[in-house]
Ligand SMILES: Cc1cc2nc3c(=O)[nH]c(=O)nc-3n(C[C@H](O)[C@H](O)[C@H](O)COP(=O)(O)OP(=O)(O)OC[C@H]3O[C@@H](n4cnc5c(N)ncnc54)[C@H](O)[C@@H]3O)c2cc1C
Ligand code: SF4
Ligand code: SF4
């Protein structure tokens with residue numbers, strides 16, 4: 001931290017909050033509000049003479065509230081920058097500190113929050129994680145039994161710079177514990193709270209056990225665990241050392257802790273899995289290895305930066321294997337536990353990687369984006385005609401569209417990732433997508449459904465998942481009937497209801513819409529946009545007189561070749577069960593209503609060309 | 625050694641297909657249920673984790689023929705603690721259903737109906753927390769009558785029906801009124817004069833303790849060790865099994881106070897036992913007040929397996945309350 005503070009190209013904005021971020025990769029504008037410290041940064045020398053005179057003591061959250069802090073203080077001894085701040089909520093304005101500060105004259109009770117605008121090319125999110133509060137687990141008695149503490153509290157109690165100057169004592173009576181227990185996986189690997197493994201806690205408990213055992217060889221230390229997870233370099237050797245030192249490991253997840261109200265001693269009841277017997281272990285103090293959980297303001301930050309969250313609540317990366325450092329939004333990167341639980345080495349590695357990724361952006365004159373992006377035709381956008389719409393902006397997972405009444409919607413190409421959600425949502429057909437225009441898709445459809453359309457299943461598949469699933473079915477030799485025809489688009493969000501109707505107009509026997517599972521969607525929330533849209537389509541089909549059983553929506557991942565084959569097989573069997581003449585009649589009856597609905601397509605130049613070509617063909621056919 | 629042919633994948637699938645058995649395979653054998661299980665405290669052979677593990681391996685014969693699969697009383701103490709959210713008693717029920725279909729039967733004990741005295745009133749049918757009692761037409765002394773019938777595969781031997789039956793037709797091994805009374809009175813304990821009568825130096829208390837409301841095996845043993853001329857501990861399967869007549873008998877014999885200890889409301893092993901036990905004590909208190917006996921002498925207390933020394937605290941509190949009664953009551957008796 002000190003190095004960072006001294007670095008000529010690093011500015012630390014402590015005591016500050018990012019309020020808003022506009023712009024895009026290479027050209028972000030961040031609005032940062034500095035909270036008032038009531039101490040003038042340039043004048044404070046960090047001498048700390050104001051602290052002893054301050055009469056107010058409040059619990060110090062950095063010390064897990066075990067020790068007090070003053071109303072004027074620094075968070076902890078190693079704070080960077082070393083500038084004091086007044087906790088105005090607790091300050092009684094006695095102005096003792098002003099006197100103590102004397103000639104330095106650093107205290108200023110009139111400071112106000114200051115917001116400044118900063119231009120940045122890239123953003124790294126390294127906001128870390130919070131820790132789980134175990135008082136919601138009644139059987140462990142945290143909060144009720146004073147000698148049950150969390151791992152974080154142990155860190156402070158065992159720290160030589162901590163409130164007890166490193167002397168480990170029990171909260172109930174201030175005596176040093178002779179028998180200590182660590183309980184692993186508290187709030188982690190527990191469906192009631194967090195299903196994931198927090199990753200750091202096995203090794204952190206072993207570390208603390210070893211440190212304590214080195215200092216107090218007579219201390220009896222027991223670690224209760226389900227599995228010891230020590231997969232990184234040197235970790236297994238470290239674990240072996242702990243066993244060699246006589247630290248006791250009991251495989252079993254404690255069921256409950258009870259307390260002897262007279263001695264404050266704790267009794268841990270656990271089934272020793274290896275013995276198949278229940279043990280009661282008496283200890284003086286128990287440490288709960290609590291889970292790492294997302295920061296409470298994760299959602300707020302996600303909204304500020306247009307970020308997505310994984311099911312676990314941490315920030316979601318672009319791709320878990322291939323782009324684990326990048327946010328789905330270009331120019332934003334992750335480092336550390338903000339992206340998911342991990343330990344220090346992994347956080348440091350990700351931090352360095354994020355810096356390198358960000359440097360690529362900062363050093364680039366121009367930035368190449370994917371060629372598939374959406375474009376607005378201003379003359380068709382009704383927003384330009386003063387009407388309120390904004391459906392495109394609501395569907396865009398990347399906040400790439402600016403809609404102001406009186407102006408046509410504007411897409412920022414650098415922010416557009418090309419899912420096509422806006423294209424499908426726009427009721428005016430004012431948006432089109434390069435390489436996936438409606439005309440291009442309809443032209444493919446025309447070829448597929450040219451002959452015996454009622455015997456075909458038309459499949460709309462997304463590039464990342466269901467197309468991969470179909471590919472996987474082929475590669476893995478999962479057999480399925482040959483009557484399906486697939487059209488690939490980037491995301492299920494691009495699949496317009498009109499495309500499904502067009503397929504039926506052209507006589508398709510069945511239509512399948514397929515995309516990623518919601519958690520796999522490549523475009524943050526594209527799948528959700530599609531899912532909502534197609535829920536409504538079944539009713540529309542019914543109204544048009546088309547049997548809704550002829551339409552199906554399935555979420556198929558790239559690994560689910562088996563599922564793809566199964567869905568097509570099922571659909572094919574269903575199609576075989578329909579009377580083809582009846583199907584043709586159904587399609588014929590709906591044709592006119594669908595044509596009416598799709599009338600607007602004729603106003604699009606390229607679509608008009610496709611349709612005109614077709615009419616030519618039809619005429620020729622009649623002549624022949 | 626367990627041989628490959630003993631690991632029957634079909635058995636696993638049968639359990640998964642049975643309602644309640646769906647989550648069998650997500651158990652990762654952490655042992656939380658085993659160390660929580662209240663039944664296991666009295667029946668160490670019962671280990672829910674091992675049953676789930678064996679079932680997951682497909683050991684059909686070993687699982688279906690074991691007596692332990694019938695031991696789970698569906699108290700659901702383990703369920704809220706399971707990190708995998710497995711409803712263990714549901715899995716047990718699924719396994720039992722397969723066992724019943726394969727011709728196995730619960731080893732018991734189970735409540736028994738005396739057909740000759742049962743009036744067919746169905747009070748027990750409504751009282752049973754396990755829906756183990758039905759009314760069925762049966763031949764009694766050559767006559768067809770509709771009377772109670774206990775499904776021994778469902779009965780958990782809580783004894784609530786025995787206490788509920790107005791005709792005295794229900795019985796349960798070792799839990800009949802007569803047997804309980806023997807335990808209360810053994811060694812002439814009831815025949816000694818009491819503290820409130822000015823005889824004993826300290827209050828003499830009778831305590832009915834639900835076996836689930838106390839902590840562990842050793843606590844159980846410790847309680848037995850507390851028995852002396854001033855205290856008699858009678859362990860019941862459930863506080864709902866307490867018999868008001870026994871309480872009144874004890875008071876009439878000069879016992880100073882009666883403590884009934886059950887689980888906390890909502891934690892009862894048999895769902896409604898605490899409610900029943902507490903209701904009985906409340907009724908007794910009203911009756912006592914009506915006939916001029918201090919109602920403080922009979923008390924219902926709640927405890928749980930998480931509390932250490934709760935029993936001693938309750939006994940001390942009752943002793944204190946009774947000690948405070950002495951001058952008044954003695955003068956009453958003498959006057
Ligand atoms: C009790 C305990 C013991 C541990 N022991 C070990 C160990 O022995 N070895 C090991 O390798 N790992 C250990 N870990 C894990 C280790 O703490 C983490 O891996 C590491 O701290 C992650 O670093 P980070 O930079 O991602 O997050 P943090 O260290 O949490 O840093 C995040 C920073 O961001 C700041 N911040 C948060 N939100 C905002 C915001 N909106 N705006 C501005 N700033 C913000 C926070 O104030 C904080 O300073 C332990 C964790 C715990 C809880
Ligand atoms: S790292 Fe260890 S203690 Fe932490 S959640 Fe994972 S298995 Fe449990
Ligand atoms: S919705 Fe998708 S295609 Fe449309 S602007 Fe946003 S990112 Fe681009």
Ligand code: SF4
Pocket residue numbers: 657660661662663664672695696697698699700701702703712713
């Ligand atoms: S439900 Fe009750 S009796 Fe059954 S296994 Fe769980 S704790 Fe034991």
Ligand code: SF4
Pocket residue numbers: 734735751752753754755756757774778779780781782783784785786796
């Ligand atoms: S003993 Fe309990 S479980 Fe058995 S029949 Fe009677 S009330 Fe039901």
